[in-house]
Every structure is written in structure tokens, then in C-alpha cells.
Amino acid sequence: MPATKFTCPGGNDIPIFQCLNSCPNSQRCMFLPTLRAVAESLDRKIAEPTVTELLAGTRETYLKKTSDYAVDPVQQLYAIHGSAVHTIHEDKTDGNMLSEERLSDEVTSGKFDLYGQIIDLSDKTLGDYKVTSSYKLMRALGYYKVDVPTGEVYKTGLRKGQPKTKKEWRTDGVRHLLDWAIQLNYYRILLEERGFKVDRMEIQAMCRDYSLRIAAERNITKPVYIIHINKISDHWVKCYMAAKAKKLKEALANGYMPPICRTKERWHNRKCSDYCAVVDNCPYGRMVKQSAKKVA
Numbered sequence: 001m002p003a004t005k006f007t008c009p010g011g012n013d014i015p016i017f018q019c020l021n022s023c024p025n026s027q028r029c030m031f032l033p034t035l036r037a038v039a040e041s042l043d044r045k046i047a048e049p050t051v052t053e054l055l056a057g058t059r060e061t062y063l064k065k066t067s068d069y070a071v072d073p074v075q076q077l078y079a080i081h082g083s084a085v086h087t088i089h090e091d092k093t094d095g096n097m098l099s100e101e102r103l104s105d106e107v108t109s110g111k112f113d114l115y116g117q118i119i120d121l122s123d124k125t126l127g128d129y130k131v132t133s134s135y136k137l138m139r140a141l142g143y144y145k146v147d148v149p150t151g152e153v154y155k156t157g158l159r160k161g162q163p164k165t166k167k168e169w170r171t172d173g174v175r176h177l178l179d180w181a182i183q184l185n186y187y188r189i190l191l192e193e194r195g196f197k198v199d200r201m202e203i204q205a206m207c208r209d210y211s212l213r214i215a216a217e218r219n220i221t222k223p224v225y226i227i228h229i230n231k232i233s234d235h236w237v238k239c240y241m242a243a244k245a246k247k248l249k250e251a252l253a254n255g256y257m258p259p260i261c262r263t264k265e266r267w268h269n270r271k272c273s274d275y276c277a278v279v280d281n282c283p284y285g286r287m288v289k290q291s292a293k294k295v296a
């Protein structure tokens with residue numbers, strides 16, 4: 001079941017078709033074509049769970065498929081940024097590339113962005129566009145800060161005699177990009193099962209808040225990064241996705257709500273309190289949201 005309502009800036013919900021017909025407020029919160037684009041992006045035409053749906057928390061995907069929910073159209077703008085990036089690349093491929101093909105197997109389906117000669121002379125590269133935040137990029141690139149001695153010591157105060165330090169960036173940390181890696185590896189498997197060998201997997205990640213100071217504070221100094229994705233064993237990827245698909249299928253068939261999303265899937269509760277579209281239909285999410293409100 002796709003989202004059926006928009007949440008207006010004042011907090012009230014309105015059926016999407018009513019909003020598109022006529023806004024009851026003194027002025028629309030966005031231009032009508034933008035609202036139409038947001039509505040279109042929510043109108044999913046694929047019934048079976050896709051690779052990206054399976055990568056999300058099972059409870060979140062279950063609720064999105066079974067319940068009526070409202071989305072804030074302003075928050076959905078990020079999703080249409082991603083679609084816009086695909087649109088500007090349309091018709092820019094050539095005979096050495098394939099693009100935007102949906103492939104499926106008995107578990108799920110996924111649409112890869114690009115395959116072929118897209119970054120060097122190898123015609124076997126799988127590529128994916130992402131539009132993301134500087135925070136996600138910093139973590140995906142494995143950037144972290146360490147304290148480095150300056151050679152000086154504190155001369156007064158509680159820390160007198162102790163060495164002074166300054167923060168320095170390091171770029172060899174753990175790369176937090178497992179979801180991206182599983183997604184691309186699944187596309188790789190789907191392609192290879194059809195005889196298209198994949199030699200490399202790369203993500204072109206565009207930073208949507210690159211011009212803000214917060215991006216520089218996270219060591220994000222370029223608007224776009226190419227991020228290499230390592231191969232994960234076919235067996236592991238297939239087992240992981242099959243297990244998630246099974247859990248979702250069982251919950252849908254029996255009509256029971258799956259356990260709460262895993263800690264990583266719910267971004268340590270940050271998603272529940274601020275970003276999950278189905279939070280109002282999830283008892284755990286409602287509890288997290290209420291406690292966050294009390295603290296604020």
C-alpha cells in the first residue's frame with residue numbers, strides 16, 4: 001500500500017489526491033508540479049519486495065506494504081533528487097553501456113543504474129548513482145578524527161604538564177556501507193546469472209549538503225566521490241536476502257507485525273524519531289518519538 005496522505009507543514013494530514021486537487025491552506029507549501037512529482041515517486045508499481053525494500057527493516061517494509069500512512073512531502077524531496085539524477089543521465093549512455101534494467105530472481109528484483117564502459121576502458125563495470133548526506137559519506141568513506149600531540153604542554157590549569165593535542169582526520173577507518181555493498185553485489189549476481197561478468201563495482205556519490213559548513217567539518221571537500229565496492233560472496237548475499245524475504249513473506253501471509261527493525265536498520269532510533277514514514281503505525285517507533293519529544 002503506498003502512502004496515501006501528505007502531512008502539511010502545520011502537522012495535519014490530507015489525502016494526496018485532495019492536496020493535488022486543491023490546497024485548503026492560504027498557499028501551497030511547494031509548487032504543484034513538485035508535489036505531483038513527489039506523489040508519483042510514492043506510487044510504487046512493483047508488488048514484490050525489491051532489493052532496496054528488503055535491505056530496509058522488515059517491520060518498516062511490512063508496514064509500508066500493509067498500512068495507510070502519511071509522508072511529509074518536504075522530506076520526500078531527497079527521494080526525488082535521486083530520481084532527478086537518473087533523469088539527467090538519460091540518453092547519455094552509448095553502445096558500450098546498459099542502464100536501468102530491472103532484473104529479478106526467485107527472491108527479489110532490482111534495477112541497476114549502469115553497466116559497461118562507464119569509468120575506464122573495462123566494459124564490465126557496474127555503477128550506481130547515490131545522492132546522499134555528508135554524514136553518510138563521511139561514514140561510507142571511513143573518515144574519522146584522532147588526537148595528535150602538538151609537541152606543547154599545558155602550562156597552567158588542571159591539565160598543567162599534560163601534552164596538548166589537536167584533531168586530525170584519518171581516511172583509513174571502517175567503511176560503513178554494508179547496505180550499499182549488499183545492494184550492488186545483488187545486482188552483480190543478477191547480471192552475472194545472465195552472462196554479464198562484473199569486474200568492478202563503483203558508486204558515484206553526490207553530496208547534497210556539500211556547500212554547507214557541516215560538510216567541511218566532516219572532511220567532505222568535494223561534491224562527488226567515486227566509492228569502490230568490494231565483492232561479497234554470492235552465497236552470503238543470497239542467504240542474507242533470502243532470509244529477509246522469507247521473514248517479510250511470512251509476516252505478510254500471516255498478517256502479523258514483524259519484530260522491531262534491527263538497531264542498524266533503525267539508525268539507533270534516529271530513524272524512528274525523525275525519519276520513518278510509518279512511525280505512527282509502529283508501537284515501538286511511537287514510543288521512541290514520544291520520549292524524544294519529552295527530552296527536547
Ligand code: SF4
Pocket residue numbers: 006007008009014019020022023024025027028029030035073
Ligand atoms: S500543498 Fe502542502 S500545505 Fe497544501 S495541502 Fe498539500 S501538503 Fe498541505
Ligand code: SF4
Pocket residue numbers: 057059060063260261265266271272276277278279282284285286
Ligand atoms: S519506527 Fe523504527 S522500528 Fe518502527 S518501522 Fe520505523 S524504523 Fe522500524
